[in-house]
Amino acid sequence: MIENLIDVALLVFLVILAITIVRIRDLFAAGMMFAIYSLLSSALFAVLDAGDVALTEAAVGAGISTLLVLACLALVRRYEHPTGGHNLIALIVVLITGALLVYATLDLPEFGAADNPAQVHVGPFYIENTYPDMGIPNMVAAVLASYRSIDTMGEVFVVFAAALAVYALLSVRPHKNMPGVRRRPVKRLKSPRQAEADPPVAGKEQAP
Amino acid sequence: MMDNGILRVVARFIIPYILLVGLYVQFHGEYMPGGGFQAGIVFAAGWILFVLIYGLDRGLEVIPLEVMYRLCAGGALLYAFTGLVGVLLGGKYLEFAPFFESRHAAHQTGIIIVEFGVGLTVATVAMLLFTLFTRRRAEWDEALEQNEDTET
Secondary structure, eight states: OHHHHHHHHHHHHHHHHHHHHHHOOBHHHHHHHHHHHHHHHHHHHHHTTOHHHHHHIIIIIIIIHHHHHHHHHTTSOSBOOOOOSOOHHHHHHHHHHHHHHHHHHTTSOOTTOTTOHHHHSSHHHHHHHHHHHHOOSOHHHHIIIIITHHHHHHHHHHHHHHHHHHHHHHOSOOOTTSGGGGSOSOOOOOOHHHHHHSOOOOHHHHOO | OTTOHHHHHHHHHHHHHHHHHHHHHHHTTTTSSOOHHHHHHHHHHHHHHHHHHHOHHHHHHHSOHHHHHHHHHHHHHHHHHHHHHHHHTTSOTTOOGGGSSSHHHHHHHHHHHHHHHHHHHHHHHHHHHHHHHHHHHHHHHHHHHHHHHHHO
């Protein structure tokens, strides 16, 4: 009962955060909201007893992703360009997709039931064989590093490839004759509200 | 942020513990939630906090860029070559069982080496991405300044 209550509270927070992130125009605040979103998801995984996933989500999602987003924000404008009006087609597409997904959840097996595919497929093999095979209690580590070792090697090379891609993009020092350097790429922007509050310099046009 | 006393004192106190937690998650991953990926990120986070407080130049004195390039490739290669050791000893690629007589010891050794490779790559890649992104701003401003100098 209390677990259900925690789940519902966390999920409600997630929905509120998601709506906030969509509505917000300040990208710095949006980055912070994403960090909170990851932290709440991590709490949700912890409630589900998925310790490894919770730790990863907290470290990668809430920690390093936020840092990288902030590092990116040092290079771009802080406020999203305001777009006027509403995109009705997008709303319809999203509503239909959401309705279909909710409809699909009706076919999901009952949460935690003993005859779930997750409980009867390869799960029992790992549960029975991990300790006799390896002598270590953490099955997730055993599956990642030994049973599914080649998958993990692929992941490591994906991480390495990400570093290569960023290196290829950002390692060239900008010099004065590069096309983009001509004009100042990023102004220290004020928020739209501040910009409205500051009156444009009025004296200049009227000056004789 | 060098001049903010509170930040500097708190960071100096907390950075060793962050690095220690990183190592703990790395080498204790078989007994509790954790492993190379998480440990690498936590370790990198400690270094990034150091950079945020003491500046990028001091951070790069601790771990130079050259070392990062080598380690991020080295971690991935350590993983791949550990697999080859299994082949040389008469098993399949990435099979740890032929390492030692004892089945448990062989698997545990293999997992620890492989996870160390993962941690090495993930930590250095996170540091590298952060360095490249933060350095960009300063480089860009420098190029702009040169440009303005030539125009005037």
